Every structure is written in C-alpha cells, then in structure tokens.
Amino acid sequence: MVADRSTLLDVRIQAMRVEADGVLSVEFRRPDGSDLPEWAPGAHVTVHLPSGRTRQYSLNSRPDDRSHYRVGVLKVPGGQGGSAEMHELRVGASVQISPPLNAFPLADDAEALLIAGGIGITPILAMTRALRDRGTPFRLVYAGREESSMAFLDEVRSLAPEAVVVTEREHGRPDLEALLAAHPGVPVYACGPGGMLDALTAIGDRLGADVRLERFAPEVAVAAPGDLLAPPEFSVRLARAGRVVGVHGGESILTAVRAAGIDVDSSCEMGVCGTCETRVLAGRIDHRDLLLSPAERERGDTMMVCVSRSLDGDLDLDL
Amino acid sequence: MTETAERPLRALAERAMRHSWFPVARSIDVQPGPVPAVLLGTKLAVFRDGDGVARVVENRCPHRGGSLGHGRVTGGSIACPYHGWRFDGATGACDYVPSLADQSMIPPRAGITTLPAVERYGHVWTVLEEPIRDLYENPHWQGLDLEWLAADPLDSSTGVGVAIENFRDVAHFPFVHEVSMGPTPEVVAPLEVQRDGFDVFMARELDAGSGDWAEQGDCTMYYHCSAPGFATITYDYAQLGRRVVAGFPSPVAYDRLVIFWGVANEVGFRGDSLEANLAIETEVYLEDLPIADKLEPREIPWDREFQEHSVPSDVFTLNYRRSFREFMDAVAQRFPEA
Numbered sequence: 001m002v003a004d005r006s007t008l009l010d011v012r013i014q015a016m017r018v019e020a021d022g023v024l025s026v027e028f029r030r031p032d033g034s035d036l037p038e039w040a041p042g043a044h045v046t047v048h049l050p051s052g053r054t055r056q057y058s059l060n061s062r063p064d065d066r067s068h069y070r071v072g073v074l075k076v077p078g079g080q081g082g083s084a085e086m087h088e089l090r091v092g093a094s095v096q097i098s099p100p101l102n103a104f105p106l107a108d109d110a111e112a113l114l115i116a117g118g119i120g121i122t123p124i125l126a127m128t129r130a131l132r133d134r135g136t137p138f139r140l141v142y143a144g145r146e147e148s149s150m151a152f153l154d155e156v157r158s159l160a161p162e163a164v165v166v167t168e169r170e171h172g173r174p175d176l177e178a179l180l181a182a183h184p185g186v187p188v189y190a191c192g193p194g195g196m197l198d199a200l201t202a203i204g205d206r207l208g209a210d211v212r213l214e215r216f217a218p219e220v221a222v223a224a225p226g227d228l229l230a231p232p233e234f235s236v237r238l239a240r241a242g243r244v245v246g247v248h249g250g251e252s253i254l255t256a257v258r259a260a261g262i263d264v265d266s267s268c269e270m271g272v273c274g275t276c277e278t279r280v281l282a283g284r285i286d287h288r289d290l291l292l293s294p295a296e297r298e299r300g301d302t303m304m305v306c307v308s309r310s311l312d313g314d315l316d317l318d319l
Numbered sequence: 320m321t322e323t324a325e326r327p328l329r330a331l332a333e334r335a336m337r338h339s340w341f342p343v344a345r346s347i348d349v350q351p352g353p354v355p356a357v358l359l360g361t362k363l364a365v366f367r368d369g370d371g372v373a374r375v376v377e378n379r380c381p382h383r384g385g386s387l388g389h390g391r392v393t394g395g396s397i398a399c400p401y402h403g404w405r406f407d408g409a410t411g412a413c414d415y416v417p418s419l420a421d422q423s424m425i426p427p428r429a430g431i432t433t434l435p436a437v438e439r440y441g442h443v444w445t446v447l448e449e450p451i452r453d454l455y456e457n458p459h460w461q462g463l464d465l466e467w468l469a470a471d472p473l474d475s476s477t478g479v480g481v482a483i484e485n486f487r488d489v490a491h492f493p494f495v496h497e498v499s500m501g502p503t504p505e506v507v508a509p510l511e512v513q514r515d516g517f518d519v520f521m522a523r524e525l526d527a528g529s530g531d532w533a534e535q536g537d538c539t540m541y542y543h544c545s546a547p548g549f550a551t552i553t554y555d556y557a558q559l560g561r562r563v564v565a566g567f568p569s570p571v572a573y574d575r576l577v578i579f580w581g582v583a584n585e586v587g588f589r590g591d592s593l594e595a596n597l598a599i600e601t602e603v604y605l606e607d608l609p610i611a612d613k614l615e616p617r618e619i620p621w622d623r624e625f626q627e628h629s630v631p632s633d634v635f636t637l638n639y640r641r642s643f644r645e646f647m648d649a650v651a652q653r654f655p656e657a
Binding site for chain 1: 504506508509512514515517522524525537557558626627628629630631633634637639640641
C-alpha cells in the first residue's frame with residue numbers, strides 16, 4: 001500500500017509484554033494521550049517501521065478504550081525481518097501507524113464459531129470480547145503448538161471459560177471438519193496459518209458453511225490512483241537522460257519515468273521480480289520491495305522503481 | 320565461443336562454478352572405487368586410498384590416455400587399466416610403471432593433477448580451481464547429529480540453477496506432485512524469505528496433505544539454499560525430531576547434471592527410517608524430472624535471453640538468483656579474467 005503520509009498516525013510504544021514464546025504484545029499511544037480513531041473487532045493497522053518496512057497487525061485491545069491500541073507480534077523465524085524489527089523496538093520508541101482498516105468485520109450474527117490458530121488469536125480475541133459483551137452465544141476453539149507458544153491464553157480463558165484450547169503436542173490438530181459439521185448454519189470466523197485456513201475453506205465449501213477468514217497478507221505494494229494536479233511528492237533526476245521527473249503521491253517512479261518517455265524494463269510491478277532494479281546515485285530510498293536483503297537495503301545504491309520511493313527529498317537515478 | 324561472448328553472465332556463471340565445491344561421487348561408491356566423474360567438462364577419477372582417505376584426481380593417464388576411473392586402487396595409488404601405471408593419490412606422482420625393470424627409470428615428470436577432496440553429507444566433494452567459498456554448511460544443522468543416506472544419483476539435462484530452483488519451489492506441488500503429496504492448495508501463502516550473502520532461508524509450516532510424502536504429520540520445513548549448488552529442507556516435527564532432504568546438483572557440463580542428493584535423520588529420529596524417507600523423497604523427485612528436463616532454457620537465462628515473469632510465490636527463486644549473482648560477482652572480483 002502506498003502510504004499517504006499525511007494520514008499516518010504518530011504513536012509511541014507505551015508498553016510491551018511477553019505474551020508467549022516468541023510473541024510480544026505492543027501498545028501504541030499518541031504522544032499527547034488523545035484518543036485514537038475508532039475501530040471494530042477484526043480491524044488491523046499497518047505499522048511503518050523505522051527501516052521503512054511495513055507490517056500489518058490486528059488490533060486486540062478494547063475498542064471502547066481508544067487511549068491505546070494493542071497488537072500481538074509473533075517473531076517469524078526466517079522472516080523478512082519485519083517481525084524481528086518489531087521485537088527489537090523498545091518502550092518509548094516512536095513509529096507511524098495507519099488508521100485502522102477492517103477487512104475481517106464481525107457481523108451481527110445470532111451465533112458464531114471462532115477458530116484461532118497460533119498468532120491468529122489476535123483478531124479473534126477482539127471478537128471474543130465483543131461477542132461476550134453483546135451476549136451473543138459463541139464457541140471458541142484456539143489451537144496452537146503448545147501452551148507456552150500460545151499468546152493471550154489467560155485472557156482467552158477469563159473471557160470465555162468454555163473456550164476449547166487444543167495443543168498439537170497433547171491433542172494433535174483440531175478436527176475442523178467435525179467442528180464445522182457440529183455447528184450447521186453458524187458463521188465461522190477464523191484466523192491462523194495458511195494451511196489451516198485452506199483446510200477450512202475446503203471444508204466450508206464441502207459443507208456449505210459460511211467461513212470468514214483473515215489471512216496475513218504479503219506486504220505487496222500497490223499504487224493507488226493519485227492526484228496528479230497536486231505538486232509532486234518528490235523528484236527523480238535521471239543522470240543519463242539528463243531529465244528531472246516529478247513523482248506524485250499516487251504513482252510509482254516507474255509510471256512517472258515512463259510517462260516522461262523513458263522506458264524501463266519491468267515485469268511484476270509489485271516489487272517481487274527485480275526486473276526494474278535501478279541504480280541509485282544519490283538520495284535516501286524508501287524500500288518497499290520484497291527482494292532486497294537488509295544488507296542491500298542498507299547499501300542504498302539500488303532500488304525497485306515499481307514500488308520503492310524516496311524517504312525524503314529527491315533521488316538521482318542511473319537512467 | 321560466440322555464445323559466451325554474447326552472453327557474458329552465462330560465461331561468468333560457468334567460470335564461477337569452477338571455484339565452488341561440487342560432489343563427484345557417493346561415499347558408498349568409493350569403497351575403494353575408483354569411479355569416473357565429469358565436472359564442468361573435466362574428467363576425474365574418484366577413489367579411497369588404503370588409509371580410507373577420499374581422493375579426486377585427473378582421469379587421464381599421462382602415458383597413453385587410459386581412463387584411471389576405470390582402473391583399480393592399490394594402497395594409496397590408482398592404477399591405470401591399460402598398462403598398470405600407478406599414481407599416488409595425494410601427490411599425483413607416478414610411483415610404479417610395471418613394464419620397467421628398474422623403477423628408478425620412471426619419467427620424472429610423469430604425474431597427474433590432484434584435486435581437493437572432502438567427504439561430507441554422504442558424498443565426495445571437489446573443486447576445480449581455488450575455491451571462493453567454503454564447502455556448504457547449513458546453520459540449521461549446528462549441533463545436530465545427522466545420519467546420511469545418499470540417494471541414487473539422477474541425470475538431468477538442466478543446469479545447476481534450474482535444479483536448485485526446482486528443488487525448493489512450492490508453487491508446483493499441486494501440478495507435479497499430486498500423486499506423492501495428494502491435493503495441495505494452489506494459492507501460495509506469503510513466503511517469508513531471508514537472504515544473507517550466498518544463503519537463502521525460508522520457514523514454512525507443512526500442513527500434512529493426504530499423500531505419502533506427508534504421512535508423518537505436520538511439521539515446520541526449514542528451507543535453505545546456498546549459491547551455487549546446495550538446497551536443503553530440514554523437516555522439524557514436534558513429536559518426532561528432525562529429518563533432512565538435500566540436493567547437490569553437480570554440473571557435468573554447464574547445462575547437464577548429475578543430481579547427487581540424499582536424506583538424513585537426526586540420530587534418535589522417532590519417525591520413519593532413512594530408507595523409508597528416501598523412498599518417499601525419491602517418489603517426489605521422480606515426478607519432477609520429466610518436467611524439469613523439458614524446461615527452456617535449460618539454465619537460468621542470466622543474460623535475459625529469454626523473458627520470464629514472476630509473482631510473489633517466486634520470491635525464494637528470485638532471492639536464490641540474487642545470491643547466485645552475488646557469488647558470480649565475488650568470483651569476478653577475486654579472480655579477474657586473465
């Protein structure tokens with residue numbers, strides 16, 4: 001997502017807590033303590049990390065207490081570094097977050113079945129609290145590898161004493177098919193590992209169940225239509241072409257450079273393939289691709305012009 | 320020649336691989352051997368000397384060109400099958416010419432080139448020229464006691480890069496491995512890939528499907544590959560311990576391979592035996608070969624001589640290509656062309 005920087009919220013890390021092996025909860029608060037925007041269970045925010053990486057996290061605090069947001073962060077081994085970077089932040093650190101977005105809304109159902117796998121508990125926890133407060137009958141199944149790796153277990157048990165906690169070590173995997181079959185006509189809200197969600201989708205199709213999922217999406221940048229009449233966000237100086245091209249808020253460097261009549265090879269145009277890699281002669285890069293390693297990002301001499309942008313000021317490119 | 324002149328990166332890739340380690344025989348096939356091998360067009364003989372040390376030497380007997388790889392091992396030496404000349408495996412010097420009554424008459428400069436030989440992961444490895452990197456290590460295996468079983472080597476008409484990419488690609492499972500893995504999802508969940516120099520890492524949860532391949536249950540799969548020619552998957556089962564499948568494609572020529580590969584179990588692994596795991600992985604690999612053998616081009620199009628398009632499920636492949644490029648650049652920098 002191309003960030004419209006003006007809409008980002010400046011927040012400070014108010015508290016961090018170890019919730020389970022590899023899982024931290026992180027609380028964000030505005031520096032002046034004023035209320036954060038409204039949100040509803042299922043919502044997430046995009047955290048903009050100091051390195052320029054962005055990561056999305058579901059909110060799991062109380063929507064009626066807008067003094068802070070809380071998210072749960074699993075450190076992903078072998079990950080791209082976003083979760084590791086979150087884990088290295090300290091209380092007091094300033095970051096920017098997007099306003100909450102909700103791609104996983106909780107409807108006003110008569111009854112609900114909630115299924116969480118691992119760190120997928122984060123949106124489900126907020127839903128659990130909401131259903132309990134509404135007095136809606138629900139059933140919660142929370143599956144994980146072992147209790148020590150399962151975040152927010154105490155909160156889950158106090159909110160929903162009848163919640164079923166399934167650990168792979170003791171019980172193996174939950175029988176999702178039996179679970180859905182036992183709740184015909186009840187909408188299912190699920191968040192967890194891709195494999196679990198794939199299985200639920202297949203079972204839901206088979207049984208005709210209404211399965212609503214939240215997947216942890218890849219960090220893929222997509223250009224939004226921008227206002228080309230506004231002044232450019234920054235400019236790129238093209239050393240070989242001897243041109244200066246303005247790049248507007250909603251367009252990529254690639255689009256802007258092509259519109260100026262200079263062709264650059266590209267293929268995926270989402271920061272994956274590396275075809276549009278361009279040497280950077282000067283300027284600070286806001287890397288948003290999925291390919292460069294941390295060391296390459298730090299060197300700051302190359303960028304994927306389909307998604308990456310300027311961190312501040314103009315860029316000099318070898319084009 | 321024009322082909323490499325017009326394709327500088329392809330030429331560099333081949334030159335760079337001469338500075339990296341590749342297996343040339345299975346350990347079990349040099350008891351004591353010898354066996355012939357070819358690495359990037361160089362003919363070699365591999366054997367084990369009387370002290371149990373693996374040796375890799377030039378294959379050609381400098382007398383009349385006999386193939387030493389088809390000869391026999393005598394103590395620390397390898398004897399040519401044609402006239403019985405013997406060469407010391409450590410120094411390459413000719414130490415016996417049967418037709419000579421007086422062994423002091425051996426032509427003083429008669430000798431063969433010896434290459435470094437290291438035994439690791441159930442195979443004998445060598446390198447043609449001064450190595451740019453150490454023999455591959457996998458950080459996931461630190462402190463892990465692995466017992467190896469080398470598979471039957473497979474021939475493939477592809478290059479090293481294509482073989483490594485196939486070994487750890489996940490998007491092809493539902494199309495190529497429906498029999499061995501059962502139905503698997505077509506949509507590839509986001510890959511969390513980490514690259515550090517020549518090494519690329521990825522962790523993925525295996526949600527056991529219905530095929531033989533997954534019958535030991537769910538696990539975390541730690542993918543690791545290292546440029547140019549090392550690809551491994553370490554399966555970590557919560558209940559059973561860890562097991563490994565590893566591929567080490569070895570280039571006979573730039574775009575023709577012997578794929579050496581094998582499986583390993585952690586000592587004390589509570590799942591299937593090495594033999595059973597090898598049988599399962601063989602079933603999977605034999606599904607890949609007919610597809611891989613028909614790919615065009617037969618090696619990564621380094622010079623963009625073919626256009627390819629990529630999507631997020633290719634992120635591991637693309638990172639491997641970058642690590643391979645980094646490897647090529649390191650060779651170009653340290654061993655500039657004469």
